[in-house]
Amino acid sequence: EPEVTQTPSHQVTQMGQEVILRCVPISNHLYFYWYRQILGQKVEFLVSFYNNEISEKSEIFDDQFSVERPDGSNFTLKIRSTKLEDSAMYFCASSETEANVLTFGAGSRLTVL
Amino acid sequence: AQSVTQLDSHVSVSEGTPVLLRCNYSSSYSPSLFWYVQHPNKGLQLLLKYTSAATLVKGINGFEAEFKKSETSFHLTKPSAHMSDAAEYFCVVSTRPGYSTLTFGKGTMLLVSP
Numbered sequence: 001e002p003e004v005t006q007t008p009s010h011q012v013t014q015m016g017q018e019v020i021l022r023c024v025p026i027s028n029h030l031y032f033y034w035y036r037q038i039l040g041q042k043v044e045f046l047v048s049f050y051n052n053e054i055s056e057k058s059e060i061f062d063d064q065f066s067v068e069r070p071d072g073s074n075f076t077l078k079i080r081s082t083k084l085e086d087s088a089m090y091f092c093a094s095s096e097t098e099a100n101v102l103t104f105g106a107g108s109r110l111t112v113l
Numbered sequence: 114a115q116s117v118t119q120l121d122s123h124v125s126v127s128e129g130t131p132v133l134l135r136c137n138y139s140s141s142y143s144p145s146l147f148w149y150v151q152h153p154n155k156g157l158q159l160l161l162k163y164t165s166a167a168t169l170v171k172g173i174n175g176f177e178a179e180f181k182k183s184e185t186s187f188h189l190t191k192p193s194a195h196m197s198d199a200a201e202y203f204c205v206v207s208t209r210p211g212y213s214t215l216t217f218g219k220g221t222m223l224l225v226s227p
Binding site for chain 1: 147149154155156157158159162203214215216217218219220
């Protein structure tokens with residue numbers, strides 16, 4: 001069964017450092033998403049991406065965050081200058097169309113010290 | 114705004130006994146509702162979805178959920194728990210018609226003892 005693959009599975013970084021989280025969506029999917037879950041809190045929507053541009057973003061997704069599809073297979077989330085409160089599990093997801101169910105990856109745990 | 118409330122953070126059952134994970138939703142329109150499961154070190158896997166067709170929805174691994182509009186509930190059930198069902202379960206509502214933006218509940222950890 002096709003999977004969404006995320007790397008790294010766990011990253012530890014110092015506050016103020018830049019972090020890039022990588023995702024390989026399912027190959028025929030056209031819509032891509034990032035969600036995050038701070039420990040003990042709900043999974044929250046960050047951003048959706050289609051046709052090489054952001055289609056929707058939440059209030060959380062401020063100027064510190066950016067997404068990119070640098071090639072035909074990867075979808076990345078960059079945090080420019082990490083803060084302690086960015087520590088969370090970040091989930092990538094993809095879907096074939098906007099109305100299809102999302103397929104999620106296993107997540108990347110980010111720890112900011 | 115759409116929201117979901119999962120009433121229990123943890124549910125413990127014995128293997129072979131029924132499972133009930135509770136979820137209530139709030140939505141300004143007819144919602145799409147989902148249950149996702151997350152096993153340790155795995156992605157969020159779709160168990161089942163409700164999209165305004167049959168109110169009793171059957172999913173994978175013997176799980177089912179019933180949409181009750183009058184009670185604004187979408188509880189997840191399984192007649193007989195298996196050890197492999199131990200995981201975290203999320204009740205999810207689509208933020209608007211179409212699925213792309215989802216609102217998650219806080220999750221319920223299901224513990225299954227032998």
